[in-house]
Amino acid sequence: MARKRHFGEIDGLAVGQTFTSRKEVAEAELHLPLIAGISGGESEGADSIVMSGGYEDDEDFGDVIIYTGEGGNDPNTKRQVDHQKWDLRNQALRVSESNGLPVRVIRGAQLKSPFAPSEGYRYDGLYFVSRSWSEQGNAGFLICRFELIREDATPPVWPSRSDAQPADPGASPRVRSTIQRIIRNTQIAQDVKEIHEYTCQICGTQIQLDGRLYAEACHIKPLGRPHNGPDVPENILCLCPNCHVRFDRGAFVVSAKLEVRDRVGAEFEGVRIRTNGRHHPDARFFSYHEGLHPQDNRESQS
Amino acid sequence: MARKRHFGEIDGLAVGQTFTSRKEVAEAELHLPLIAGISGGESEGADSIVMSGGYEDDEDFGDVIIYTGEGGNDPNTKRQVDHQKWDLRNQALRVSESNGLPVRVIRGAQLKSPFAPSEGYRYDGLYFVSRSWSEQGNAGFLICRFELIREDATPPVWPSRSDAQPADPGASPRVRSTIQRIIRNTQIAQDVKEIHEYTCQICGTQIQLDGRLYAEACHIKPLGRPHNGPDVPENILCLCPNCHVRFDRGAFVVSAKLEVRDRVGAEFEGVRIRTNGRHHPDARFFSYHEGLHPQDNRESQS
Numbered sequence: 001m002a003r004k005r006h007f008g009e010i011d012g013l014a015v016g017q018t019f020t021s022r023k024e025v026a027e028a029e030l031h032l033p034l035i036a037g038i039s040g041g042e043s044e045g046a047d048s049i050v051m052s053g054g055y056e057d058d059e060d061f062g063d064v065i066i067y068t069g070e071g072g073n074d075p076n077t078k079r080q081v082d083h084q085k086w087d088l089r090n091q092a093l094r095v096s097e098s099n100g101l102p103v104r105v106i107r108g109a110q111l112k113s114p115f116a117p118s119e120g121y122r123y124d125g126l127y128f129v130s131r132s133w134s135e136q137g138n139a140g141f142l143i144c145r146f147e148l149i150r151e152d153a154t155p156p157v158w159p160s161r162s163d164a165q166p167a168d169p170g171a172s173p174r175v176r177s178t179i180q181r182i183i184r185n186t187q188i189a190q191d192v193k194e195i196h197e198y199t200c201q202i203c204g205t206q207i208q209l210d211g212r213l214y215a216e217a218c219h220i221k222p223l224g225r226p227h228n229g230p231d232v233p234e235n236i237l238c239l240c241p242n243c244h245v246r247f248d249r250g251a252f253v254v255s256a257k258l259e260v261r262d263r264v265g266a267e268f269e270g271v272r273i274r275t276n277g278r279h280h281p282d283a284r285f286f287s288y289h290e291g292l293h294p295q296d297n298r299e300s301q302s
Numbered sequence: 303m304a305r306k307r308h309f310g311e312i313d314g315l316a317v318g319q320t321f322t323s324r325k326e327v328a329e330a331e332l333h334l335p336l337i338a339g340i341s342g343g344e345s346e347g348a349d350s351i352v353m354s355g356g357y358e359d360d361e362d363f364g365d366v367i368i369y370t371g372e373g374g375n376d377p378n379t380k381r382q383v384d385h386q387k388w389d390l391r392n393q394a395l396r397v398s399e400s401n402g403l404p405v406r407v408i409r410g411a412q413l414k415s416p417f418a419p420s421e422g423y424r425y426d427g428l429y430f431v432s433r434s435w436s437e438q439g440n441a442g443f444l445i446c447r448f449e450l451i452r453e454d455a456t457p458p459v460w461p462s463r464s465d466a467q468p469a470d471p472g473a474s475p476r477v478r479s480t481i482q483r484i485i486r487n488t489q490i491a492q493d494v495k496e497i498h499e500y501t502c503q504i505c506g507t508q509i510q511l512d513g514r515l516y517a518e519a520c521h522i523k524p525l526g527r528p529h530n531g532p533d534v535p536e537n538i539l540c541l542c543p544n545c546h547v548r549f550d551r552g553a554f555v556v557s558a559k560l561e562v563r564d565r566v567g568a569e570f571e572g573v574r575i576r577t578n579g580r581h582h583p584d585a586r587f588f589s590y591h592e593g594l595h596p597q598d599n600r601e602s603q604s
Contacts, residue, residue: 008478059528066527066528126480133594134595151481180486181518183482183484184480185480208567209547209551209552209566225366226368231479240543241543241544242509245509245516246509249512250512291437
């Protein structure tokens with residue numbers, strides 16, 4: 001019988017742990033398939049990848065990986081002989097991208113990279129898929145490509161970038177970008193999004209992508225210091241990105257009757273939060289959220 | 303005459319550099335005010351803060367800071383004697399939050415924190431404001447609070463978290479969240495958002511927050527490896543978060559006539575991108591973007 005796919009860390013397994021064979025990797029439940037580079041299902045997402053030199057177009061920068069999807073290559077010569085398609089496990093990695101699901105990365109000694117282990121296979125921690133696209137590979141066929149970025153509380157086994165990688169003298173100057181916003185996800189939040197079929201509980205928008213849906217989970221009482229809101233369904237809303245920004249920044253608050261109070265306009269005033277027999281947000285968390293964003297603090301609090 | 307406020311690094315100044323006085327800090331152009339903890343303007347945003355123990359409620363975790371806004375404290379006792387308001391420089395930090403503007407952080411020796419320098423003042427790099435809210439401070443008055451997270455290419459002068467901070471035995475288990483999406487900004491992107499008054503160039507949505515507007519800058523040919531799109535106005539769109547997700551994931555492409563091709567529905571098909579006499583996206587970048595997301599790669603590319 002099929003078990004539910006496990007995303008994220010494996011209890012008892014540490015970053016940097018090594019294995020002598022793919023069979024050992026599978027027995028540790030890090031990456032179950034013995035041959036395929038991607039472990040995943042088209043609707044659930046991908047939970048792990050192995051990098052072991054099977055695709056000539058892979059690029060490895062340690063904390064950042066440009067990974068090639070699967071299909072279209074000759075298993076003997078490893079050269080591309082056909083186009084890759086956005087289906088099966090390539091599509092699984094796209095679902096991981098849309099939903100922010102963590103992907104376990106395992107490197108093998110056959111990988112041509114300064115970050116490959118000297119022998120066997122090594123677990124290198126969790127990454128997230130930040131981008132995916134098609135491009136013409138070295139052999140002239142379309143390949144599916146993914147950028148993965150490392151995001152693990154445990155530092156990697158290699159030294160930090162600033163020590164390891166002197167600036168490439170031929171590279172163009174790095175654009176100085178800053179972070180405007182980080183959207184996070186958790187397993188429980190993922191479940192809430194699925195209950196609502198990725199439909200915004202405030203405005204009803206359902207964002208469709210190619211073969212996937214997109215929504216964001218919003219913790220009503222925020223996770224993390226100093227709020228320490230719990231990661232439980234009662235503290236989570238399934239929102240579109242636009243309503244998520246408005247809620248997080250206090251442009252919306254929600255009453256005990258689950259009605260929106262629109263602080264900056266009339267568009268959403270009085271809208272009742274969509275609920276569902278399987279998911280009931282708790283009014284106490286809305287009350288905490290409203291306390292973080294008191295009305296007219298700007299003018300009259302003095 | 304007023305100069306334009308400078309956000310981000312100061313050329314020639316390194317992370318870790320120290321100064322003997324606030325006057326020296328100001329002369330280096332790191333933080334111009336000699337007394338105020340926040341440097342910023344209500345509409346432009348805040349470009350730097352100094353942490354030097356002026357507010358009893360500040361909490362310093364190194365890479366993460368819980369910072370208290372200004373106002374309402376007695377300059378002699380440093381105790382809160384009145385509420386703080388969301389105006390002036392507190393509002394400036396909120397604008398930095400909405401726009402993802404980098405904030406230079408300077409720590410002073412008077413700060414009660416393991417991350418304070420032993421003497422004088424030290425530049426600790428760029429942070430971004432990830433959250434802001436009101437809460438009742440230790441003295442019983444409402445205070446304005448900000449979470450800032452370090453985001454600098456140069457490592458900090460203190461050891462990394464995993465080395466420096468053994469887990470607090472009293473703390474609740476850390477929620478395992480993963481990143482779903484990171485929204486970045488650049489100075490040039492910020493200019494494009496201002497030209498469009500934060501109105502989405504595809505759907506026309508303008509997101510209003512309390513006293514601020516919110517939009518995201520989308521690089522049409524992506525920044526970074528392997529695309530290396532340029533950070534120029536011709537390669538940037540001002541979008542609402544919902545249209546940003548759709549464009550980045552290839553649900554929208556844009557023709558040479560600047561018309562949207564909606565790949566998954568009819569809602570936005572044929573909509574013409576809003577332009578403006580001061581901003582003209584370049585059709586070559588839209589063509590590159592379409593190449594990353596070829597239609598029907600899922601079914602027919604074989």
